[in-house]
Amino acid sequence: MYFGTLEAGGTKMVLSVGNEKNELLEQASIPTEAPEKTIPAMIDWFRDKRIVSLGIGTFGPVDLKKDSPTYGWITSTPKPGWRNRPLLQPMLDALGVPGLIDTDVNAAALAEWKLGAAKGLDSCLYVTVGTGIGAGLVIEGKLVHGLVHPEMGHMLLRQEPDDQTPVGFCPYHAGCLEGLASGPAIEKRWGKKGYELPPDHPAWTLEASYLAQMCMNVVCAFSPEKIILGGGVMQQKQLFPLIRRKTLALLNGYVQAGAILDNIDNYIVEPGLGTKSGATGALLLARQAHADAQNPECLQ
Amino acid sequence: MYFGTLEAGGTKMVLSVGNEKNELLEQASIPTEAPEKTIPAMIDWFRDKRIVSLGIGTFGPVDLKKDSPTYGWITSTPKPGWRNRPLLQPMLDALGVPGLIDTDVNAAALAEWKLGAAKGLDSCLYVTVGTGIGAGLVIEGKLVHGLVHPEMGHMLLRQEPDDQTPVGFCPYHAGCLEGLASGPAIEKRWGKKGYELPPDHPAWTLEASYLAQMCMNVVCAFSPEKIILGGGVMQQKQLFPLIRRKTLALLNGYVQAGAILDNIDNYIVEPGLGTKSGATGALLLARQAHADAQNPECLQ
Numbered sequence: 001m002y003f004g005t006l007e008a009g010g011t012k013m014v015l016s017v018g019n020e021k022n023e024l025l026e027q028a029s030i031p032t033e034a035p036e037k038t039i040p041a042m043i044d045w046f047r048d049k050r051i052v053s054l055g056i057g058t059f060g061p062v063d064l065k066k067d068s069p070t071y072g073w074i075t076s077t078p079k080p081g082w083r084n085r086p087l088l089q090p091m092l093d094a095l096g097v098p099g100l101i102d103t104d105v106n107a108a109a110l111a112e113w114k115l116g117a118a119k120g121l122d123s124c125l126y127v128t129v130g131t132g133i134g135a136g137l138v139i140e141g142k143l144v145h146g147l148v149h150p151e152m153g154h155m156l157l158r159q160e161p162d163d164q165t166p167v168g169f170c171p172y173h174a175g176c177l178e179g180l181a182s183g184p185a186i187e188k189r190w191g192k193k194g195y196e197l198p199p200d201h202p203a204w205t206l207e208a209s210y211l212a213q214m215c216m217n218v219v220c221a222f223s224p225e226k227i228i229l230g231g232g233v234m235q236q237k238q239l240f241p242l243i244r245r246k247t248l249a250l251l252n253g254y255v256q257a258g259a260i261l262d263n264i265d266n267y268i269v270e271p272g273l274g275t276k277s278g279a280t281g282a283l284l285l286a287r288q289a290h291a292d293a294q295n296p297e298c299l300q
Numbered sequence: 301m302y303f304g305t306l307e308a309g310g311t312k313m314v315l316s317v318g319n320e321k322n323e324l325l326e327q328a329s330i331p332t333e334a335p336e337k338t339i340p341a342m343i344d345w346f347r348d349k350r351i352v353s354l355g356i357g358t359f360g361p362v363d364l365k366k367d368s369p370t371y372g373w374i375t376s377t378p379k380p381g382w383r384n385r386p387l388l389q390p391m392l393d394a395l396g397v398p399g400l401i402d403t404d405v406n407a408a409a410l411a412e413w414k415l416g417a418a419k420g421l422d423s424c425l426y427v428t429v430g431t432g433i434g435a436g437l438v439i440e441g442k443l444v445h446g447l448v449h450p451e452m453g454h455m456l457l458r459q460e461p462d463d464q465t466p467v468g469f470c471p472y473h474a475g476c477l478e479g480l481a482s483g484p485a486i487e488k489r490w491g492k493k494g495y496e497l498p499p500d501h502p503a504w505t506l507e508a509s510y511l512a513q514m515c516m517n518v519v520c521a522f523s524p525e526k527i528i529l530g531g532g533v534m535q536q537k538q539l540f541p542l543i544r545r546k547t548l549a550l551l552n553g554y555v556q557a558g559a560i561l562d563n564i565d566n567y568i569v570e571p572g573l574g575t576k577s578g579a580t581g582a583l584l585l586a587r588q589a590h591a592d593a594q595n596p597e598c599l600q
Contacts, residue, residue, distance in 0.1 A: 076556040146423050156517060219451075220452055220453070223447045223449060253472070255447075
């Protein structure tokens with residue numbers, strides 16, 4: 001049995017077909033242009049794949065309220081052509097299959113929780129640090145949506161004393177995480193792209209300080225059992241020990257959890273599924289949509 | 301049918317008996333002294349009340365992992381005599397009833413979600429601002445515990461430019477919410493207790509700024525459908541419009557939710573149950589413990 005997956009990004013759409021072993025088989029990538037062009041192209045690709053359902057992890061903001069008339073629509077994005085446009089339903093209608101949609105980071109969090117670094121736990125936070133900063137969240141065994149969905153990148157942080165650009169570069173917020181610590185923020189602050197800076201550059205100490213503040217704040221806010229850091233910036237592996245050390249220093253022994261105090265190397269971690277968290281999460285959403293359609297009485 | 305409730309505080313233990321209409325009937329208060337003295341006194345009070353179960357909302361930190369050998373124990377508190385001491389089990393054993401325990405703020409969040417300001421929603425945050433700052437959290441219809449339990453008061457905040465004491469007064473953390481905005485922080489910063497300061501004192505603008513930062517950060521972190529602010533400091537009702545206005549200013553239109561943008565007066569609110577949130581939550585925990593004991597097959 002085959003399931004369709006879509007990782008919908010602002011630059012490209014990554015399509016795949018997966019199976020019941022959670023393996024991703026065939027894959028393709030289509031540039032993200034206007035929906036009138038891109039959605040039919042994606043439908044065409046899936047047309048002969050004999051998929052039984054579709055799972056989408058998407059850029060946002062996206063309407064995830066299942067009882068909303070605009071469920072599965074992209075909402076207030078600056079991405080040309082996509083503002084207030086449906087993504088899920090046109091694909092389901094054309095392909096004649098059921099489907100589910102969530103944010104790209106929630107899809108990744110789901111996959112890491114079911115199959116990756118947080119397998120067997122009740123909660124985890126998945127954060128991507130790249131062009132933007134976003135997070136997906138599983139709590140008490142459920143993906144968190146809430147009023148809209150988490151926008152972790154815009155949490156306000158305390159300025160670090162040695163930061164020459166302490167309000168950061170977010171057009172909306174002075175001093176938010178994304179404006180201080182995303183890939184573009186690194187480039188604007190230091191005049192070079194992150195991968196051009198050597199591993200011992202002070203950029204990484206500062207970067208780790210802000211990401212450690214985020215780790216501390218989420219430990220205080222909802223106490224996840226695992227913090228998983230992915231995305232392009234986290235390819236700088238020297239960040240992990242810096243973030244762990246700084247998080248412990250910030251918490252200062254206040255939260256008495258062995259998982260943090262005695263085992264921080266296993267608490268703030270890389271994704272267990274490498275770069276496949278997002279696509280695997282979309283596959284799990286597709287499998288859920290198929291299961292729901294088979295057993296509607298199991299739906300809450 | 302009668303249910304026992306206990307609000308366990310660092311200063312006093314408030315005991316009550318409630319019924320199936322969620323009404324709190326008889327009530328008593330016992331000073332919190334050493335557990336050897338206070339626990340038997342509480343047992344004595346409940347002895348003739350014919351309760352079928354007990355619900356406890358307690359100060360913390362407390363072990364809430366049901367499969368832990370120290371479930372229901374107070375853990376790393378500085379409170380004399382209570383460090384690493386059991387609270388729940390000795391009472392259940394002596395009274396011969398089932399019971400459940402959670403944090404005082406989670407109990408309050410539960411009550412506000414089932415019966416109060418967040419009735420009918422899937423999520424809410426209940427924050428108490430008083431001697432300390434703590435929060436209880438319902439997400440996707442479940443109380444959040446996570447690794448330990450939320451310690452929202454220790455979230456780091458951005459310093460406000462006009463704050464002369466910008467690292468606050470927490471012995472653990474420079475610049476955390478509790479150290480900046482609790483009742484004792486107000487007193488230390490201004491040299492007077494909060495209720496001695498007039499409603500137009502600059503203390504309240506600053507207080508509202510920090511609480512608004514917290515509101516912004518939780519909207520970004522997990523997007524609750526309602527933020528409920530209780531506790532002694534929030535008796536200063538002039539804070540509510542200040543917090544609402546400042547939260548909107550900080551978010552700066554980024555989170556496109558009508559509940560926030562168009563209806564902030566109904567988003568950041570007072571407790572719907574007034575000062576009874578905590579006791580009512582303990583009653584709901586007692587009722588849950590009774591139901592679980594009657595229908596063990598419904599337990600997950």
